[in-house]
Amino acid sequence: MNFSFVSGDASLANGELLVIPLFEGELGEGAPAGLVAADSALEGRLRGAATQEGFKAKADQSLVMHTLGRTTAGRVLLLGLGSRARFHPEVLRLAAGRAAKTAQRLKVVSLVVALPVTDAGADAVRAVVEGLELGAYKFDKYKSSAREEKGAKKPVKVSLVLPEGVEKSRDLEDALALGKRVAEAANWARDLVNEPPNAVTPTVLAEAARKSAKEHGLKITIGGQREIEKLRMGMFLGVTAGSTEEPRLIHVEYTPKNARDAKRPPLALVGKAITFDSGGLSLKPTEGMVDMKTDMAGSAAVLGAMQVIAALKPPFPVHAFIGACENMPAGNAYKPGDILTSRLGKTVEITNTDAEGRLVLGDMLTWACEHKPSAVIDLATLTGACIVALGNYIVGAFGDDDDTVNQVLQSARTAGEEMWRLPVSELQKDALRSEVADMKNSGERWGGSINAALFLKEFVGDTPWVHLDIAGPSNSPKERGYLSKGGTGVGVRTLVEWVRLRAQTQGDEVAEAPAKPARQARGAKKSTRG
Known part of the structure; x- marks a missing residue:
């Protein structure tokens, strides 16, 4: 428009x-x-x-x-x-x-x-x-x-x-430009989510990311099976084993041109990218599989947000990490009872192959945190339990770093995306305890969303981290306001606002920092009083 x-x-x-x-x-x-x-x-x-x-x-x-x-x-x-x-x-x-x-x-x-x-x-x-x-x-x-209606208006x-009384200003022009850019990015993400799984495979998703990065001046690195093996991402490799589609490892980078800003700790965005989830050997029922083309909505939101971030040019790097694969049943698929070794070195007993997203995310979060970010957010269509708890229009937010969680919630309110904080309680940790490995990938039915968040927490260490479960809001069941039935692009607006908020905060910190004393010229005498 x-x-x-x-x-x-x-x-x-x-x-x-x-x-x-x-x-x-x-x-x-x-x-x-x-x-x-x-x-x-x-x-x-x-x-x-x-x-x-x-x-x-x-x-x-x-x-x-x-x-x-x-x-x-x-x-x-x-x-x-x-x-x-x-x-x-x-x-x-x-x-x-x-x-x-x-x-x-x-x-x-x-x-x-x-x-x-x-x-x-x-x-x-x-x-x-x-x-x-x-x-x-x-x-x-x-x-x-x-x-047939190509000419439809x-x-x-x-x-x-x-x-009356309001004149056009730079602020209004900037708001118009930002709104248009954000909406176009969200619609781009919606296209990816709405495409059928035979059209958006891990390879196609990676190529879409490559094209987007090139158009917006971002650096991108794409790896395949060999690179994933070199990084010893055993959980990622386990999930992708049953599919004939090659997995893809995607790393997108925005780096400021200013040398000082480029050396600042980055923000890290991690998106779940299961381009189709059959449930693996823990096979989903047919009705539960129909919408599983949308199981890569987290990655679509991250890639869409990176388009806008490239234009915003924040005074710090921003990295996106995505592990794309399918979760399919086959003779070589990972099985309930298997034990996988993560990149972090933790071992995981598989009790449900349909709890696959957290496995890929765990390896991706480990990799992201190795880049020493100041904070990391992951977006994932992770649990049906979150839909039971919050419905189709509210995102579940998890994290134990209050400052970072509150920043994300504030950004969501500004962006108009509703989120509700849920606990990451150690009381649920017993649900993931394994008799044969460091932990299980799935626990009891009760508190399913908390169990998933606790699993992810194991892979972020001390890095401030927020997990956004977008299982419900990623796909609208009906037309509502600006939403149509299908993919929503949820998360794009919040991520953009979060980066804007962090940029503003860092700018304020620089402005308030005391000026360094000027270096004394060589040979000059020190002045004295008295």
């Missing part, structure tokens, strides 16, 4: 669909200028229709009305934002997503959006841009009807009408 800022009467701006977001209570006195102007042009019929249809601007409410040529736009769309007192930019993001979907159904290509008056400022602009881009997303490349031009 092409976005631009405009000022003045929204009802006179060029566009096929005029979008007016409203808070509860704004249909009467004190209505925003965009609504007043549109209602005046329609001789009071707009607010009259809203009253008749029961539109009260509650969250999730929408109303479309033909203008019959009385305004520049052919239709007006009212969007409910709910209570102003409880406003968060995510509400506006969801509403903008509904606007994009409405525009597609109406087959219009140009929109005029009257930005609401809020204290959010630049964050509101970013929310609208992201919501529209995310809401317009469709994955229909394999549908014959979509191929999608929104391509958006005019953002600034509220």
Whole structure:
């Protein structure tokens, strides 16, 4: 989409669909200028229709009305934002997503959006841009009807009408650019997640990462079976043993050009990349296997976030680590009862081959921590237990470094991705105790998400670490706001915000640091007092 800022009467701006977001209570006195102007042009019929249809601007409410040529736009769309007192930019993001979907159904290509008056400022602009881009997303490349309708209209031009008294500024321009970049990265990740498993194999995922890195100026290293063996990643090798598809080891690096910044400890992002999970010899039932193409959503989010991070240019390195493979049953597949030796040297008794993601992640976390990062985050569609606990739209967050966990949760709130902290309790550690190895890869049913997090914790040592279980939110079961059914790209926005927050924090630390005393010129005499 092409976005631009405009000022003045929204009802006179060029566009096929005029979008007016409203808070509860704004249909009467004190209505925003965009609504007043549109209602005046329609001789009071707009607010009259809203009253008749029961539109009260509650969250999730929408109303479309033909203008019959009385305004520049052919239709007006009212969007409910709910209570102003409880406003968060995510509400506006969801509403903008509904606007994009409405525009597609109406087959219009140009929109005029009257930005609401809020204290959010630049964050509101970013929310609208992201919501529209995310809401317009469709994955229909394999549908014959979509191929036949190549000329199907999608929104391509958006005019953002600034509220009265607000002028275009650098902050608003930057928010627009960032929102567009983040949404495009999330949609790129959604494409990877939505592709069928025969289209996105470990090799294809690695090539997608290579192409992305090249386009965004990132360094990438890709290894195969031999490199994994050299790194002695016994758990990774065990999981991939049953598949005919070659595994891939992916390392993407952003490094600042400034020599001093380049030497700072990096941030590490680790993404789970099981491109298809059959469960291995602990075979899943058919209905549990259908969506297992999405078991690489963590890696898609990490790779998408790296695209934006390359443009943000934080004052420290950022590395992404991904181990991509399939988990398949075969005569040479790893078996319940096997003992695998991790890169860290810990031995693991296999009690369930369908608890494979934590095995690959364990070796990847070990490798990531060897690069001595200041903090590490892993994203993984790890446990069905997390969906039982938190549902389809909330990410489970684990970690025992409070500062790092709180930073991630703050970043998620800013980004509009809901997360809930769950415990990493030593009380559950007995569930992973093995009689024949250092630990088991799977324990009892109860506390399954905590057990998985405890397993991963064994491989990070003292490095500040956060584990995000995205099993539910990685794949939406229905259309909602800017979401469509299928891959969501969850995690991209939070990772970007986390890097931005860390960059801001480091910048503040540098600004507050006392200046070093100037070196005395050679031969100069020291001054004395007295």
